Amino acid sequence: MLGERFMKNFDERVWNLIRKIPKGKITTYKEIAKALNTKAYRAVGQALKRNPNPISTPCHRVVCSDGKLGGYGGRSKKGVDKKSKLLRKEGVEIKKGKINLEKFMRRFD
């Protein structure tokens, strides 16, 4: 994308994508990497952890490819619980700690 040309670094591209996820939808670390034409799944997680602005960047909408939540605010149980709550409040169903990806995934085609 031409718009991407002016992006500074990897982290910022990740944050920008996340801001596009609407309430009630989620995406995975892998999908983000794919959208950026890279295989840096892990680096995506790191980027979220380094998220400078949790207010404008809804990092709770990013989960693992197997439907499990992944981490939030360091990978404490408490953080994940919070992530779970936020998602439910937005309408995302979570059964047995997992999300139905088919149903809630936001794709970046």
Next chain:
DNA sequence: TATTTGACCAAGA
């Protein structure tokens, strides 16, 4: 410059 560190992923000795 080199090594270490992850909020990951997929396959399975």
Next chain:
DNA sequence: ATCTTGGCCAAAT
């Protein structure tokens, strides 16, 4: 269903 392993890549140390 859970755990281990090797691979992956950018940032931090």
